[in-house]
Amino acid sequence: MIFWLAAVALAVVPLIPAVPVYWVTLLDNIGLAALVVIGLVLLTGVGGMTSFGQATFCGFGAYATALLTTQYGVSPWLTLFVALAVTLAVALALGFITVRLSGHYLPLGTIAWGIAIYYLFGKLEILGRNDGITGIPPLSVAGYQLSDSRSVFYVIWAFVLAACVATSNLLDSRMGRAIRALRGGTRAAEAFGVDTARVKLIVFVYAALLASVSGWLYAHVQRAVTPTPFGINASIEYLFMAVAGGTGHVVAAIFGSTLVILLKEALQRILPVLLGHTANWEPVVFGAVLVLILQKWPGGLWMFVERLLPQSLAPKITADAAPLPVRSLPARGSNLLSLERVRKAFQGLVAVNDVDLSVRSGDIVALIGPNGAGKSTTFNLASGLLPLTAGTVSFDGVRIDGEAPRRIAARGMARTFQHVKVLPDMSVLDNVALGAHLRGKAGVLSATFRLDRAEEARIMADAARQIERVGLKDQMLLQAGSLALGQLRILEIARALCLDPQLLLLDEPAAGLRHFEKQQLARLLSQLRDEGMSILLVEHDMGFVMGLTDHIVVLDFGMRIAAGSPEEIRANPAVIEAYLGASA
The missing domain is CATH 3.40.50.300 (P-loop containing nucleotide triphosphate hydrolases)
Structure with a gap:
């Protein structure tokens, strides 16, 4: 109930004339980041697989729509399906290799292909090399172009809301329990029939597709695409958002995205006033604050919000549910x-x-x-x-x-x-x-x-x-x-x-x-x-x-x-x- 009330309150924000465009733009950026972080919550927080390459999948979504809309005149809405298909193919190929790694080799593997693909984006002539692709058309609905922050706000947050609901539904299911079981090690999960390699690949692909949607939206919001937003630094920031918010909760992805983006904006405004313009202190202070958060509250800051929310202890049991099929036992003594x-x-x-x-x-x-x-x-x-x-x-x-x-x-x-x-x-x-x-x-x-x-x-x-x-x-x-x-x-x-x-x-x-x-x-x-x-x-x-x-x-x-x-x-x-x- 509280989640839906918050969604309604958020929907009203752009309609208030007194709300500056700057704040609406910040909310758009938070929404774009939250899509990636929701996938990371599932992949890293629940599934236990640390990834430093999620920004790369944003790049596949962004470049796919940028190329098709500018070079071939394809409708932006149609390019979403192409972007997802491209990301699916790449994620399956990378995931088949990556999820079989364990320990520190898994994050190192994501760093390796993340850096490689980032440089690939900057070297391909068809993608404009380091200059990227410009002139990307905005999204449009019924002939109305969503070319400003207020109008595109609802599209972004509709995708965020859908991702939250879909991911929450997934976790509250048979497959969700299999995903959670990955954190307890593969032995116990395999002993109860979970195909851990398959489940890991599913989670990896799911998180990649959410990142691809974020990249697709980013391309039509910014109207230009370059390799910079899809590098290792952006992936690290997304991971910080997931950890700072709380890696075990879907809604905490939005909280963590908001926290990190607002912190960066505040530092950009406050530090030059306090310390002058002689040096760029923002990365230093930003890193120090995040290290403090991770050291002091390793479970994320969402726990402070969660304490204020009512806790539901109602059992998820239907008394009149039909019984599951029962296995026949062999003859006694055999x-x-x-x-x-x-x-x-x-x-x-x-x-x-x-x-x-x-x-x-x-x-x-x-x-x-x-x-x-x-x-x-x-x-x-x-x-x-x-x-x-x-x-x-x-x-x-x-x-x-x-x-x-x-x-x-x-x-x-x-x-x-x-x-x-x-x-x-x-x-x-x-x-x-x-x-x-x-x-x-x-x-x-x-x-x-x-x-x-x-x-x-x-x-x-x-x-x-x-x-x-x-x-x-x-x-x-x-x-x-x-x-x-x-x-x-x-x-x-x-x-x-x-x-x-x-x-x-x-x-x-x-x-x-x-x-x-x-x-x-x-x-x-x-x-x-x-x-x-x-x-x-x-x-x-x-x-x-x-x-x-x-x-x-x-x-x-x-x-x-x-x-x-x-x-x-x-x-x-x-x-x-x-x-x-x-x-x-």
Whole structure:
């Protein structure tokens, strides 16, 4: 509601005669910057991919329309589609290479191609070299030319408003959760079926297209295009706007753009009066202020505005939503998971040495052993997070060794992690709903145009059901980062259940839980077994394991030393020696 009231108030500004053209022009420039920064919020703030090349995509939009309108007389509105098509092709080509980089190589990659394309703009004869292209016609509506700041204001801000709504819709969707999951690392996201490489490319292209629209508008507002506004300095400024505003919020993109542009304008007016015209102090002071903001408020200044806004805690759950399709479980007692002579060597260290392990449908199997025995490594081999050195892994009669984790997840295998992997800034409900990623089909276009609501309601209803099932109903709307370690482990189990798996892999699920919480977890796992689900778990709590499992496999120094029922394992001399030592 507040967002729409602010939009109406903004729309009235150019109609007030007392508002100078200078201020309207500033608002136009803020709008043009905000389009780029909204894309950066999604790319960098939400997706975790830092880009120093967004101004380059503005250049593709600007030069495409400048060339077509001045040389070939094409209508400016038609050139928008050409500009987007050109940017799409370039972004796909650059993104295919860039998003596969990680760490500091990713921003370095964007700097490299950003500088290269900037110099390319200044060298091509068809683009006017460094002199650029002039004489670009203004936009027109019904024969009326939008040649001044007041008239073009509404076009610019209509695009900004549309970008805000579309991006907010995208984030509040199945694809939005997949994008947010990128910040938590690719392992957890892949384990629940997210094709992280594809999602990264989608975000990269989406941000590039918004920047292209900004460049297209810029060309028709300025009526001339040169390479200067599309260089590395402009890209750095856009990134500053995103960070200073608040990288996790769409509307903060407008706030950050306003902050940086007004700061620059103020410094240009104030510093010459205070310090004279003998030196250009603006970049020095501007940089110092931004460094102060980044050091003092690394989350951005939007948090001060957010505190003044009402917070909505209403759950996004539709009670009468149709249930999601349920996977059929294999016949009880059939062989579901088989590891045969599985080996994993890290150079000279053999972490898992020719281990055999099997899980029958409807059984709870425990994998135990001293610290460093290779239990979690075996888990990672079974779920596809690590490649095998030798051996085979089969699931439901099909070999899966060598398959990507997301494809294994699609077959019906869900897992938790030894070190909890949740998204602390997302609610418990959204974290659990990520587990149902493969149970939905809606893509980017469906999300941005809000055509995915029926499917989203079904996913959220199932996530809420799993949360209630594991006993976290009272924490459903809290941020996951506010939960205790034991609750986070239970959250991971709810997320895994949301995948509707045939086999549940639990890596130390009872770690950090109090006694009564372990009892509740044991009851939950027993209930799941009674429903026909199979469970493989790694655990150190022997009391928890012995009273729950049907079969136990013991590892020591990467080798299987025993296997059998809890009673057999409890009395096995090799197990006693591994845990207590030969003298005991």
